[in-house]
Amino acid sequence: MPSYKLTYFPVQALGEPIRFLLSYGNVEFVDERFNEEDWPKIKPTTPYGQVPVLEVDGKKIAQSTAISRYLAKQYGLAGKNDWESLEIDATVDTIHDVRAKIAAYSYEKNETAKQEKLKIAKEVVPDYLKRLDDQVQKNGGYFVGGALTWADLTFVAILDYLNYMMKENIIEKYENLKQLKQKVEEVPAIKSWIEKRPSTDH
Template sequence: MSTYKLTYFNVTGLGEPIRYLLSQSGIKFEDVRVEFDDWPKLKSNMPMGQMPVLELDGKLYHQSKAISRFIAKKGNLYGSNELEAMEIDATVDSIDDLRQALSTYYWEKDPALKEKLKGIAFEKLPFYLDKFEAQVKKNGGYFVNGKLSWADILWTAYCDYLSFVLAGDPNKDHPELKKLVEKVRALPNIKAYIEKRPKTQL
């Protein structure tokens, strides 16, 4: 039987969707959480000097979306044909565009640039949320074709991080997204993971 080890910081961020996907797919994995102070001495061991990294049977794999797609296929969360898969990929990329815009603004140190990036991010935020809300409503409570996919899991897993960045629930004014997140968090395997995961700041 294959052994899975996921290495990422002790936060939600890019690692959390992979943890959700592994849990939902019923794949047992070692959840290695690196403290920020320990990262410099581990960095050179990582394929591209970044995390998350999935170790599968002793071999290291990197890039969070590549890892997520691999697990999504194993867990039947990647649609039932190529067109569904393309819709899922497009949704995932849109979700990631929003996360990236908010992250870039939030972590920027230069005050003038931060203010500019904040303007860009907060202009995107309602546009993307409204689009996502309409998509979920049109697709029977899920992002694609009325059934659970890794796009739904990605959005739900990112919500902890986005709540930290926004200092509030990103779904609060979008009932369809709120219901989707509640539904995904209530899935038995994901619920069990959430209950046992370490409490983190973000």
């Protein structure tokens, strides 16, 4: 059994999809969370100067989506065939497009630019969410293939982060996405992870 260590900031954000997947796979993993002030020391030790970083038997790898896809393949969450894998990838990329639009607003320091980016987020994000909601409805309550995949885990895992940045519950009006969230959070391995993880707001 490989040994896993995840290194990330002390928040959910981009680390959480990986933590969901490792929990789903029922593997022990070291959940290393460092403080902001230690980042300059840690940064040079990472492959691309960014986190999350997953160590698998001491080998370091970065890029949260690539790590998630790798783990999903190990745990049977990457689709039943190449086409489903492609649909999952497209869905995950779309979820990260939503994140990018919200983050552009959230991290903007200039007040004028911030308002402009908020306006864009408020126009674009509901359109994405409506399409994702329809997708879940068409696919038997999941994003792809009528079954749980890493697209579902990714969405639910970063939802707190999206809500935190947007300062609202972004799925409030989307019944299918709300049901999906509930379903993912009720998967026993995910449920027990949520119960024991450190408490953070995003």
